[in-house]
Amino acid sequence: MPSLALTAAADPNLDLVLKVLPALVVILLAAGICGRLALMVMQPRVLGEMVAGVLLGPTLFGQLFPEAQKAVFPAEVRPILYVLSTIGLTLYMFLVGAGLDHSARVPGEEKRAGLLALSGIVPSMTLGVVAGLLLWNTLSRPEVSRLEFAFFVGGALSLTAFPMLARILYERGLENTALGRLSLMAAAVDDALAWCLLAVLSAVHLGSGLDEAARTIVLTALFAALMLVVVRRALRPLGAEFARTRELGPSAMYVVVLVALTAGWLTDWIGVYSVFGGFLAGLAMPRDPAFRAALHGRMMSVVSTLLLPVFFTFSGLNTHLDGITGGTMLLAFALIMLAGFSGKYFGCALAMRGLRFSWRESYAVGALMNARGLMILIFINIGLAQGMITQELFAMLVLVAIITTGAALPLYKLALPDRIERAEVVAPEPDVSIAGTVQ
Template sequence: MTADVNLELMLKVFPALVLLLLVAWICGRLALMVMQPRVLGEMVAGVLLGPTLFGALLPETQAALFTPEVRSVLYVLSTIGLTLYMFLVGAGIEHGRKMPGEVGKAGVLAVSGILPSVVLGFGVGLALHGTLSRPDISPFEFALFLGGALSLTAFPMLARILYERGLENTRLGRLTLIAASIDDAAAWCLLAVLTAMHLNTGASGALRTILLAGAFAVVMLTVVRRLLRPLSAAVARTGRLGPTAMYVVVLVPLTAGWFTDWIGVYAVFGGFIAGVAMPRDAVFRQALHGRMMDVVSTLLLPTFFTFSGLNTQLGGLAGGGLLLAFAAILLAGFCGKYFGCSLAMRGIGFGWRESYAVGALMNARGLMILIFINIGLAQGMITSELFAMLVLVAVITTAGALPLYKLALPDRLERARTADDAEERPLEQAGERVG
């Protein structure tokens, strides 16, 4: 009987997964044709397969394909995919190429992206509380939620944009990745505080999450990093990841993702920190990416981006008053991130072109904001109208990220700066050896 049930579930999941990946591939190709990152197409694919289009045109077919049990399986696959992808991003960061003061500069960039967005979002939230908020949510809680949502940067999407352009280990790429990870970690901590307030668990619940997240990062980057060093030696001898090493590099990020999810911080950060804790050796990184990246980026990651759009309903945005409210939210979100990060980059010594390029990248929100607001909607902190508006904010800011980046830093200038970074690396590494 159990075998029959499992077979029945498999026969339901496979068609949904095939359709999901097919639409994601088509939309991804279309996105590339219009100079957008592939991930934006994958995100739009999920929205199209949800109630907004597919569910509106063929509601019975959509409901039959994406039943609750099928969605549960897709959710597990998508979360595993995102966790492993961010693990590979963390493992790919070249620690030895850090510029002097890079972490401090990334911290300045992160704060400059968080504070203006939270302040502007908080102000707009106070003004719109009577229009958009649920009656049982206080103005302070509503405004703080909106500010937190607007402070997010699309960490996974940003990482994939940088990887597609080969920028993950340039000065701009490293600074932006580190700053985005700080931004999103802060936003999740804020969500923990809001959840504690909403569920009346008190400040102790939020404090527990923050302390456990900090302790987790310290343990991973000290104790676990030392324990993982023999992996590098094994790969150096054989030139590849053996079966035992593969078990380790899969179990470590999944365990880290499970733990961060359990403490109240999304699993993506556990995967990323696990990647940062991996050996720094270039041969090890190449072997790791060669074994895992293709499967993760072509099967599991599109499942995450597309699945997340299945629950998105854009029909809630209608009427002049709601459109004005949406415009105010979009303006607050755009200005807070774009100008805050651009001015910060200029203040720490970068040129205006590089500053505006980073401001454009940090302004992309992607699906991290969708995860954030889905939690808020599920817990009854926001209305469906605000949810729909923030979905559009995610799509618009993400769609604008790459064009604004290329406007500030055209391809020829980007190549020149990448070449400059490559010339500086031998000098940096020689300085580290002398030091």
């Protein structure tokens, strides 16, 4: 019988499998260890998984053991990891959308979420644009205009880590509280607007014109309407069948996964990234709480344990943190960090206070909305690949992502200690008026 090595040498497909599987083993080991360490220091597991992804890249693993890193993550494996990471993130955000408790809606919720979204994007965008204008000579490529550079920085800083925020809320059981729902809805709006801005900047930078950017925005709106009206109605028989049998059989799971992946594929084709297609597909699912619970039971463990760490690692493989050296660069980083943190944190906190939430709740939401996670890494990887930003700015924005995400839960718990969270946030909510106020 021929050896496995000889068989792999004769079969390129088997050879690729023998390279992908060790990469997955290393990813899961690192994610498991770092996730456990994160829990030990009172951080969400997802932050540890995010850090694990960065450490497996050139920042640590590639710096200390370059040959080993090349052996574990050779060039031919990275496209496979990209596909797995995209599928994982799309399905995870699908489950987030499907898991929202529609019965928990209160009058005026959409209005309040819209105001929170504006408070998260306008101050951080404004401060980011000002920082970009000031730092253009220091950090920009010469072929990039001052205005284009400034709006890229503003767009990056206006992001909220939608998947990261969702994971934090799920780990604390807050996804269907007033604070959790408002934060998720506002983060979705912020990120969607930021991706539309990136579409405009890419069109300008690449010379494809504003017509292409307008097409992206219009198609996104049409797709959202299609999913939330037409597809939602088309899926009602699926909910009725589950209500009759109380079981998600193979046929139902085929439909569920097909809808989620097709939605992700279409939004990728439109140009706003598959994560939003997955989330919209989740919102279109039947609203029966038992259906949502069964769906999560069938899918969440595999998606969050296997596929999400692949997403974090793929992003980490493209992350270099050696671009910040010297006093000028440190001052530039401090300005970007200050603009990003204060715009989102205080903007959202003041908006929540204006909606008649308590100061504790307001600062808690400001902390959650300030987490940027790896969504900003996706954003800036696109900018780097298209030549819109330098490696130095890329490194600074990576640090912004890590610091703001790491600070999110401690600031949240400082504002809302566990005893107050259980008593005031997780407890049944009081009635609210159509103006959307909470006493």
